Amino acid sequence: MRPRRKNFSLHKVQGLALLAETTTENTLARHGLSQGRKAVGNTRSLFSGSMIFTWDQVCHDMTDTFVIEVIGVEGVFLEECMDLYLNVVKIKYDPEFKLSIGRVGYDEEVYQDLKTRLAGTHLVQRHARIIETISTSEGERAHGETSFVEAGVVPQLIANLLREWLVSHFSGVGRGRIYKKKNGLTLISTRSDDDLLSQLPSNIEIPKGVELRPAFDLEPRVFCLSQTSEVCLAINARTKIQLKLPVGWLVEQGMPVKGLWATKLVQGKDERFCTDIRLVGLIERVEGGILSFSEHRDGKSSSMSASEAFLEPRIENLAKILHFFSRNASESYILQKLRNIAGEEAVGAMRFERVERLAGYLVDKVGQTRFAVHLPVSFSRLLCVEPRTTSFESFDKPHLIFGPGGREKHRWNQGGLDRYGPFDQHQFNPKKLNVAVICQEALQGRVETCIEQFLYGVPDSKAGKRGFIRRFSLDKPYLRVFSVPGDSARAYKNGAVEALEHIADRGENWNLVLVQIDESMEQLEGSDNPYLVTKTFFLSKGVAVQHIQFETIRQPKERLAYSLNNMGLACYAKLGGIPWLLPEDHKVAHELVIGLGSYHQKESRFGVGNRFVGITTVFSGDGQYLLENRTHAVSFDEYESAMLDCVRGAVENVRTRFSWTESDPVRLIFHAFKPVKNKEVKAVECLMQELNLPHAEYAFVHVAEFHPFCLFDLEQEGTLVGANLYKGKYAPPRGGFLKLSAREALLCLKGSRELKQATDGHPSPLQLRLHRNSSFRDLTYLAQQIFSFSCHSWQSFLPAPTPITILYSQLIARNLGLLRHVPEWSESMLAGKIGRTRWFL
Template identity: 30%
Template sequence: MDVDDVKIEVGTLASYDNERHRALEDAHGNDYVFRRRDDCLEAVRTNPKAALLDMKFEKRAVHKIGKLLNLLIERGFERYITKPKIALVRRRPLTVVSLEPKNDLANTLFGRTTRSRFPLHVRRGFRIEARTVYRKTGPASALVVDAITHSDLGDATCADLIADGFDLRGLYVLSLNPADAKHGRPTIIGQVVRVEGMTVHLGSDRRGDRAQYEASMLSLDLGPAALPRLATHYFGPEAHEELWDERNTLAMGSRRWERISGFVERLSKRSFEIAPGVMARLSGWVTGADLGQTTVPLPRYIVGGNRQADSTRGLFKSGPVHVPPGTHAGIRACIICERSRRREVESFLKALIDGEGSHRPLTQTWKIGAVSFTVFDAASSSAADYEKAFQAAIDEGTKWQLALVQVPSDTENALGDQNPYLVTKAKFLSRNVPVQEFRVETMKKPMNQRQWALGGIGLQVFAKLGGVPWLLQTNTKVHELILGLGSASLGTTRCGDRDRVVGLTTAFSGDGRYYLTETSRTVKYEEHESAVVESAVAAFKRVRADMAWRPGDCVRVVLHSFKDLRKKHMEALKYAVLAVAGSELKVDFAFLHLAQQHPILLFDPAEQQQIPPRGVVVKMGQFEALVAVLGPNEVRNDRLGFPRPLCMKLQEGSTFTDLGYLSQQALAFSAVSWRNFTPTSVPVTVLYAELIADLLGRLGSLSRWDPDILRGDVGTSRWFL
């Protein structure tokens, strides 16, 4: 971005107050931009006709106003691009879509074949965000642009959908009443349980006590359950698949880059005003070379016999690192499935155990004894019948080493005590029996696809039995403990209060060996950061007892967090860990916020799909970097979309600050998941924490679930894979 080198009036309010900030935004947000800076609120007028606010104003150079300049650029760009055929979807981040029918995927795909009215629109658009980038020549403002598709219903309400015979039951709705709006946008108010005429009744998952609404005052929330149902109702059973394919095509690297570069080229031809008398203009792309780009070595692996390998496939030749002693004599497994699918399940399990296509027999790959299984079928897909099948397995008297549970197709989204898989998993976990699920859709896949799914299931089963498939090769002489921090809301519905939250920490050694998951006590959401710290300290205590650290050893604790930790929590964690470590150990800390959701994409013009090679690292400043954890070789399926790099932020308070080393370590930890053989989009520290949080949240909806189960032996197993 090029911005005129001039001075502008900046207003300041001392003693920052969040409520006052929100009130000013609501009252004057169209005429001013506001931003907190230290303990002050700063403002710049964007409308020269607006009255001056009651604050102290002074002239400053526009390049000296910090990140307030980014807000001015976004607001000016919003005015620049908003036209009659371009709609503003939201302001932060700035999101715009085209209203032209040719840019509506639903219209182009189904407009000619559908004669009746159809309210669903899937529009092409762009998401824009101004950010400060730290080039080698110094900091500068830049626009981050992404090409998107956005689904909406236009001005159609739930009354229109009901009139068209659409079934709203089980879906979530938004209130169109301005009094219910949040930041000027409609808010979700609950899940529909039934419809009577034009009156919509909400179930227990709702905000507040009100349960009845007029359909004309509601709109449908276009979540993952609503879109397929809408597309099927208006366009036919194949419509959602067609829409999904078209959206994926537009998200591919080459098409995405084509859309973004064309958009930027058109808008680069003119300058635009960001504040009265201050002009800005787009001035070329920011390249990796501008910021500082390197390529770190890809990880190498240790497999059976302590041999080295370039990929996880090396275990097929050398075997796994560790085979649990209790598996050599054989595995006793019980199977829980629907009675109507028993033959199908037995055929699928035979393929899993004996091999199919490229999937080899379990005994050959994992060096375990023969797997024998006994089927306990449920009379139906209900949770009650699955619980009876579980009880039959227990009453049979065998000490099961493994349970395999077929998930009924019609119950995957069922909550709490109505979900047969959750009920069964909780029962087996209480007896410390690992559980592996499999789905009907997986059983029905053609062999050329099913063979890969079987390989993944075999890997997960081996890990749940206590096996170690592979580890990372490391060269450091420092003891490393890598902690993944997360939190889980227990049994919380979309509209419910988050009043049952646990902090959780996954613990790994530097070579990727999984040690345990430690959970905190259950707390209210406002206390969840303290709960995360509590779980991290507890994890360190347990691992400290297991590791053979000696006086004088150097220990490096690397924390991968799902969010920025506040300074007081980092200091509390450091203090507690140092107290446990004692004076005989030298402990360094690296606090890393690993962000998956951020606006920046990396494109490689030399690659057909524009995807940079795995291992590319682009510095975004002294303490921030983007790491390409998936490259073109890992994204072989167009349905996987265009990979977003991992954004790493090294936080204040870290005593180990080698961002290059930490970037290489994060890349390596994205290739050590024991859920599949291929690298993942995030390090295993974060991935496992997310898997655990998801399962804990779902298990927490059970009436008889006790989260303290995980604080025993189950916490050291891979129960969540």
């Protein structure tokens, strides 16, 4: 690792010169640098005459900090910038170099034949109805009609050539094992010092064929960090488990394998890649060397030879194998050790070290190489985010509004509530709640103690002194506990019926039902799940329902206080309350923000399963962003028409409410969990014409959680969470925004403080992708709005990992997906008042 330092960017200007001073004068003399007076800070680059010396060229000579000063002659000046790195290296090449490309008409059989036959000697790719071939080996020619094109005109082709070069290079140098990956490849290190299982205690025996090693995901990309398209290589580091012991051999040794998932080897057409694995099925029994499966991929053949099968490379299976061969170490002990090793590899400092090491290999060991036979290319070092070469900024947390007049503002949600009370404290009704508690009779005493702390505060705790009643300006509630004998769904249903009869005898209704469950109940489905059955019963009566796990009740006092605070916030929102509002950050256009989130429900690991899409709408009015009361969730096949219906209803409702005129500017912004299709954009445009809003602007933003990019802030030393234990070292700042191009950007919603523990790994930013047909294209504005919406969740006081437009949509889709398996459930239950609350939080 490099020494810690401040980072400066250098810029040539008139009338300035750079001098340097160090205690190691020999270093200066070797590089021809003159000595000047001491200045503050140090630098990655030193300028002298016409030469630039990088930090890496001089740091090994230095025993003290290099210091620099600018004086008034021609030269350069320095600007301090963040020590922030993006996990990409740039590819440098001559944009005017002419590439020879062969083209033939597209035919699927010809295309597959060329890809197989020319693997390793040519790049073969499809472009519309044309097959393109580019020679990558000396002495080979392009196939088809040949033409020449400048390299700078076809950056995506250069990216594809980069991928081809990576495959050929790493398969040829024996530096690691390479595996095929969509849009790139995975490289597993085979260095002897990268055997991570060697960190296990000596009493754990490690059989040959079992490995845990660092892996690198390499993905070529094209984007515009400056004014022109640039080809970059994204490098990500993680760990990879490999289990190369045949199931048949494990069975011969006496290891039980029933109930474990098995895989088989699959060799692709390109033999430069290592043999990959494919999930086969869930092992039910082994007889005569044959595996039988209770679940199988193709549903037809439910057996295979045990000698051809391998256990799925999961950390739990790795722990089982090591435990079998090390009987004196328990499986849980080994599993924890493995998780610790994997966790240490996932933290920012270690990931940066590995990413930087591979980037350094490409610069120092590879140096200059050639693509397409004659195109000279070289690699840069990891991209340092500098103000003048990249578009990076940090967004501030928005002010939240805690009163109708807008004067009661606070950037901290919990602090604002405790200081001002909720936004609607004078309108919220009823102040005196009727609260029922349903719990197991064996746990009743401890549950009652927890509910008392929830309502009135956790004594002697920093975070939980106020309690639900005081924080939300409520009166003392009517509270009744109903204990049930056991943990079955039937017992909980009987308890719910008893609670309903009790409140009916009083001539009243329950406002809130708190249900104690066990963590294990989360795995149960439909009518077997006590919470889903209880929730269905009370939602049908228009009553808000909130669960609390007994495992949460057993937490240490401070952690329990945080959990109860979050539970109180969600309960208030479920009751129809408004804890705070978000001020609108524009004054020109009426805005509607539509969020699409999904939940994928699968009864088996095979098959497509059921996918549900939730729709959430936020609109601007009276200087604030307001959440549309009606929420929607439909199956994936129906979501396009449901989205249009939702937009139509929201526009008509808000237009009437705020007296829109035809000439008023209107802006529709879509936050989507997936890329938006061209036909969906066209459908929205047609709908606006239908609604007589022809001048409406649109922005369609794909909010992607999975992508190859991450940021490292080397000045972030982490947040202390224990004795010499830090979380989030090198984590980027929350609110950090890096523009990759006019239509792509990274937005950091998690920083060091937002991680829960030291082993949580390095936080990844969201990638925002703006659809090319969007008429509103201010990506910075859109990113800041998404960041603000992540601070507006009423599910928890913690910042949300996604904007509420997507988070709430995901929660709606998940809840409705789960409730549909309860026989008594009907979506008509949400037709009343309860459906206009945040019942899904």
